[in-house]
Amino acid sequence: MALSIVGIILSLILLMYLAYRGIAVIWLAPILALVAVLFSTGTPVMASYTEVFMNNFSGYVKAYFPVFLMGAIFGKIMEESGSAKTISHFFTEKLGKKNALLAIVLSVSVLTYGGVSMFVVAFAVYPIAAELFRENDIPKRLIPGTIALGSFTFTMTALPGSPQIQNTIPMPFFGTTAYAAPILGLIGGTVMFVGGMMWLTRREKAARAAGEGYGDHHDNIKQFDEGVNLPSLPAALTPILIVLVLNFVIGNILYSGITADYLKDYGTTFTKVKGIWSLLIALLASIIAGAILFRKQLGSLKDTVNKGAFGALLPIINTASEVGYGNVIKSLAAFTVIQAAVLGIPGTPFISLAVSSSAMAGITGSASGGMSIALSALGDVYMQKAALLNINPEAFHRIAAMACGGLDSLPHNGAVITLLGITGLTHKQSYKDIGMVTVVIPIIATAIAIVFATMGVV
Numbered sequence: 001m002a003l004s005i006v007g008i009i010l011s012l013i014l015l016m017y018l019a020y021r022g023i024a025v026i027w028l029a030p031i032l033a034l035v036a037v038l039f040s041t042g043t044p045v046m047a048s049y050t051e052v053f054m055n056n057f058s059g060y061v062k063a064y065f066p067v068f069l070m071g072a073i074f075g076k077i078m079e080e081s082g083s084a085k086t087i088s089h090f091f092t093e094k095l096g097k098k099n100a101l102l103a104i105v106l107s108v109s110v111l112t113y114g115g116v117s118m119f120v121v122a123f124a125v126y127p128i129a130a131e132l133f134r135e136n137d138i139p140k141r142l143i144p145g146t147i148a149l150g151s152f153t154f155t156m157t158a159l160p161g162s163p164q165i166q167n168t169i170p171m172p173f174f175g176t177t178a179y180a181a182p183i184l185g186l187i188g189g190t191v192m193f194v195g196g197m198m199w200l201t202r203r204e205k206a207a208r209a210a211g212e213g214y215g216d217h218h219d220n221i222k223q224f225d226e227g228v229n230l231p232s233l234p235a236a237l238t239p240i241l242i243v244l245v246l247n248f249v250i251g252n253i254l255y256s257g258i259t260a261d262y263l264k265d266y267g268t269t270f271t272k273v274k275g276i277w278s279l280l281i282a283l284l285a286s287i288i289a290g291a292i293l294f295r296k297q298l299g300s301l302k303d304t305v306n307k308g309a310f311g312a313l314l315p316i317i318n319t320a321s322e323v324g325y326g327n328v329i330k331s332l333a334a335f336t337v338i339q340a341a342v343l344g345i346p347g348t349p350f351i352s353l354a355v356s357s358s359a360m361a362g363i364t365g366s367a368s369g370g371m372s373i374a375l376s377a378l379g380d381v382y383m384q385k386a387a388l389l390n391i392n393p394e395a396f397h398r399i400a401a402m403a404c405g406g407l408d409s410l411p412h413n414g415a416v417i418t419l420l421g422i423t424g425l426t427h428k429q430s431y432k433d434i435g436m437v438t439v440v441i442p443i444i445a446t447a448i449a450i451v452f453a454t455m456g457v458v
Contacts, residue, residue, distance in 0.1 A: 007039020108150025
């Protein structure tokens with residue numbers, strides 16, 4: 001068993017290090033998953049690959065490829081039509097060139113908090129960010145950290161009411177709602193936002209002082225000559241608003257109360273698919289609206305859609321490889337020992353819950369996956385502690401959600417790899433900023449929230 005634990009740890013370290021060094025996880029993840037298997041005596045190697053890695057790989061593609069596909073096409077329409085440039089000009093004019101970072105963070109935050117998938121947000125906002133950063137001569141390497149701050153941190157886990165999955169997983173365990181512990185959430189969210197902006201602003205100033213500009217990058221983003229008839233701001237914002245409004249209306253109003261019992265024949269339930277369905281319908285509507293609104297600017301709609309479709313392939317495969325890796329590790333007998341050790345950490349309930357949620361997220365490379373493991377194992381225990389120690393379960397909800405957004409964003413995290421793939425950058429170029437705004441600062445924010453939770457603040 002000890003040798004198997006060494007294998008898991010060695011595999012994880014190698015995955016993080018080699019991913020950081022620029023090795024493609026498409027082939028790195030399965031190889032290192034099997035390295036861990038080789039250290040686990042008696043575990044069949046080929047079955048771990050074909051029946052665990054590939055089953056979960058294909059399961060992720062089955063579940064999320066439509067989201068990646070629609071999101072990429074949506075983003076490409078925003079780019080090719082000139083809508084991204086229109087929006088970037090607006091933010092530059094209203095906030096000033098010195099606030100380009102803030103403009104992107106706020107844009108991403110609104111979309112993410114509005115319920116748009118983080119992957120869709122990355123596809124849609126990257127063209128805007130690239131335009132804005134190029135115009136203001138800000139290093140491109142700061143784009144991933146800027147997008148990550150707005151989508152992987154306070155809007156994902158801290159702000160009350162966030163529809164992101166990381167904020168909804170704790171609900172059945174603690175009998176809470178998405179608005180659980182609003183004060184704790186606002187405190188933690190403020191620390192994440194302010195801390196992240198301070199870091200990114202500092203990095204921008206240092207780059208300017210060193211004479212570093214945007215850099216020579218082949219962004220594969222359409223460039224527009226001066227005087228070109230770009231879409232108006234209302235037109236440019238319309239597809240984004242369609243995604244926000246339709247996703248909310250369909251998911252929370254039209255689908256409310258529907259059971260769709262026929263889905264049992266497909267091995268699923270309406271609760272599991274309604275979020276994906278509402279998002280796909282909203283994205284399809286926004287794509288159609290964009291095609292109509294921007295028919296003059298797009299030129300060849302066929303070419304635009306094709307480019308978006310091809311652009312979705314690498315991100316989905318990278319992320320699916322990470323999901324396959326995490327599930328191979330989770331299937332090993334030694335993982336239960338690691339899980340028990342992490343979940344049994346002594347201390348106040350808030351500390352042990354935070355460490356458990358974050359550590360599991362780090363091991364699996366998934367915020368939602370890590371928190372699900374932690375709460376499935378100890379959710380009932382924490383509810384008992386809540387009753388015994390007179391703790392409001394809402395505080396547990398918020399701490400668990402915020403904590404899972406800490407170590408989840410290590411270099412092997414699927415969302416990190418996807419974001420770097422979309423922006424065409426490497427871990428070496430951009431992970432320092434991603435790590436600071438999505439790992440270090442959220443951990444600090446969670447620690448501060450724990451202090452307030454211990455004082456009874458919810």
